[in-house]
Amino acid sequence: MLIMRHELLLIAITVILLLVEIFLPGDKKSRVITLAILLMTAVLILGFVPGPSGTLFGGMYQTTALISMLKNILNIGALIVMIQSADWLRKPENKEKISEYYILLLSTLIGMQYMLSSGDFLMFYLGLELATIPLAALAAFERFKEKSAEAGVKFIFSSALSSGILLYGLSMIYGTTGTLYFAEVGPAFTGTPLQVLGFIFFFAGMAFKISLVPFHLWTADVYEGAPVNISSYLSVVSKGAAAFILTILLFTVFSKIALMWSNVLYIIIILTITMGNLFAIRQQNLKRFLAFSSIAQAGFILLGIIGQSQYGMTTVIYFVLVYIFSNLGAFGVVSIISNRTGCETINDYDGLYRTNPRLAMMMMLSLFSLAGIPPVAGFFGKFFLFAAAANHGLYILVLIAIINTIISLYYYLLVIKAMFLNRSDRPIPKFKSDFYTSLGLILCLAGIFAVGIASTIFEAINGLSFGLY
C-alpha cells in the first residue's frame, strides 16, 4: 500500500471529488475549487514524506526514490495549474463543470504517475492512455467555442494516431523478446532490425507526446484553441512526465542501442530547437508563441538525455523543474489577462507595464527564465544541459543549441519590449487579481528564484539519478 502511496492518494481524492459532485447541491459548486486545491496540497505534502520503495504485482509496478521525486515534481506542476485555473473556473459558463475539470485533471495525473512507475509496457501504455484521453476532453472544455472543440478533436486524433504507432512498435518489441516486463525486455533487446523498428515506432509515439519536430504539428493549434490553463498543463506537466519516462526507458530498457538512439536524438534535437525557435518568431498570438517556445524547450530537454550520463539525467529533471515554474509563470499571466480582457496577441500587451506593472514584471521574469538569462533559474537549467551534452563530446550540437538560445532571446525580448517600451492607445485596463491567481504567480516566482539559488536541489536530484556509465 505504502509503495503505491502517490497513486492511491490521487485516486482517493479523485473519488472524493466525484462523490462531492454527486451529493453537493448545485448552489455550492464553487466551493469545490478550494476543496480540490486543499486536497491536492495535502497529497503534495504527503508525497514528500519518505516511503518505502520496491516492486509490486510481480514487477508490474515499481517505485524508487527517484520515481517518487519525479512524481512530486509533477504534483507541484499540477497543483500550480489547479490554483491558476480558479479564476477561469469561476466564470459563469464554467460554474457547472468545476468538479469535472478537477477530476479529469487529476486522472491524467494518475495516468502519468502510473506511467512513471510502470514496470511493464502494458502498464506503461495504460498509464499513457489515462494521461491522454481526459486531456482531450479538457482541451474541448469550452465546447461551445469553435476553437476549443477543434483543439479537442485535433488532440484526440493526433494522440490516437501516436498511440497506435507506439502500440505497433510495442507489438514488435513483444514479438521479438517475448515479454513486456522492462526488466526482461532490457537484456533481450539486442538491436535486431525488427527491434530497432519497434523502438523507432515507440520513440515516434513518445515524440508526439513531447511534441518534438517533426511530430509537433498538433501543438500550436491545440495550445491555441484549448483553455489557457489546459495549454499550460499540456506544455508543462504532460510534457515533463513524457520526458521523464522517456529518459528512464532510454537509460534502462533501450540502453543496448544507446549509440543508435543518440544518433536519432542528435538530428531531432537540431530540428526541434531550430524549427521551434524560427516559428516562434512569427507568432502573434501569445498562446501559439508559447506553444512554439515550448517545442524549442523540449529540444533542450533532450540535450540532457543525449549526454547519457548520471549528470545528464539530473539536468533533465532539474530543467523540467525549472521549466515548470517559468512556463507556468508565463502561462499564468496570459491566462489571467485572457480571462479578464480576452486579449491574447502580443500587440494587446503594449504598455502593460503602465497599467499592470506586477503582471508585466512577472511575465518578464518568466520569459527571462525561459530564455536563460543569468539571475533566474532558467539560466542554470540550460547551462547544465549544455554541460551534460558537452561532457559527452557533442560540441557542435551544443554550439547549435547556443546559437538557438540567442535567437530565442530575440523573440522573448520582443514580448518584453511590447510590455515595457511600446505605447498603446488602448492598453489593457488595470485590474486586481484574485487571491488564487496571485498565489499561483507567487509560487512560480518563488520557484524561479529558489530553484536557481538552492544548489541543494540539484544535488538531491543528482544523488538519485543514474546514467548509462
Added chain:
Amino acid sequence: MSAESLILFFIVGAFLVGIALLFSSLVPPTSTNSQKAEAYECGIPTEGITWLQFNVGYYLFAIIFLVFDVETVFIFPWAIMMKSMGMTAFIEIIIFFFVLGVGLLYAWKKGALKWE
C-alpha cells in the same frame, strides 16, 4: 471442436445463404419498372435529402453502454475463475465495480441517462 471446423462452419453457412439468395433470384419471374425502384410504392414520394441529423443524446447513451459492455467482458473470465482464484479475485472485481458504480451514479445524477 477445433478452430478449423468452427471457421469452416461459418464459411459454409455464408456459402449456403449465398446459394439460397442466388437461387431465389433466378427461379421466380421478375419484372422491373421505374415505380419499383422507388422507396415507397405508395404514399408521398420523398423530396430533398432524406438524411437527418441524429440527436447527440444517442451518442452519450452509446458511449455509456460501451463502458458497461467492456465491463461485462471482464466479468466472464472472472466468473469462470472465481472459484479457483478465491478471495483476491473477488476483492478485485468489487473494487472494479465500485469505481464504475460511482461513474454510473455520476452519469445518473448529471441527467445523462434522461432523454431530453
Added chain:
Amino acid sequence: MFSNYIFYFLSALALYSSVMVLLSKKPIHSVLYLTLTFFAIGGHYILLNAQFLAIVHIIVYAGAIMVLFLFTVMLLNLNKEERSPKPIWVKAAAILAGIMLGLVLIGVFRGYDLRLIQHPMESQIGLVKELGKILYRDYMLPFEVSSILFLTAMVGAVLLGKKEQI
C-alpha cells in the same frame, strides 16, 4: 494444412475490406467494410485458439464500437463526400512515404526468422480460463487502472455530450 488456407482466406478478406474502408466514397460503406475487417480478424483469433477474444472482439468492436461509428456518421451528416482535394505534392509525398515505409517493413520482416514462433495455433493462452488466470493474477493492476480509465471516459463523455442546463 487446411487451416493455412483459412488463414490466407481471412487475411485476404481483412486486407480487401480494410483497403475498401479507405477507398469507399460513402462513410457508411467505410463503416460497414470496417465491420467486415473486424469479423475477419475475429476469425484469426479463432485460428489462434483464442475463442474468448474472438467473441469479445466481435461483441465490442463489431457491436458497440461500430454503433459509435455509425452514430458519428449520422450525427455529422456525412452522407456526401466532402473531401477537399489535396494538392499533387501532398499526394506524391504520401505515396513516397508509404513506399518507403513498405520497403522498411519488408526488409525488416525478411530478416526475421519466423520459425522462432512455435505452434501458434496450439497455444492455450486465449482460452477464457487461462485468460482469467492471467488477468486476475499477473495483470491485476492494469485491470484496476482500466476501471479508472472507464470512469474518466464516462465523465468526459457526460461533460462533452450533455446538453447545457441553463
